[in-house]
Amino acid sequence: MLLKKQSKTGRSCRVTFKYPNTENAESAVLAGDFNDWSLEDRPMKRLKDGSFSKTISLESGRPYRFRYVLDGNIWVNDPAADRYEPNEFGEENSVVDI
Helix, strand or coil: CEEEEECCCCCEEEEEEEECCCCCCCCEEEEEHHHCCCCCCCECEECCCCCEEEEEEEECCCEEEEEEEECCCEEECCCCCCEEEECCCCCEEEEEEC
């Protein structure tokens, strides 16, 4: 699930990324264009219902590719992404349009 809230100036947008975690993973990281696909930079918080959540600010006016990395090595897409794009590994990346 993606929740977007534009700033008053419209220059940035706070985006909450929420992954349902049907796999029952122990940990999740948000990796994407905005952090050079780092597996350490954006750890997600595990919520009481077992899902994961992370809120970040992104510059408006462009798309961002991203994926969730579960337990350090399982790459998954957001089922509620705005759209998907092929990547160089023969899979797809989630995309959020800001």
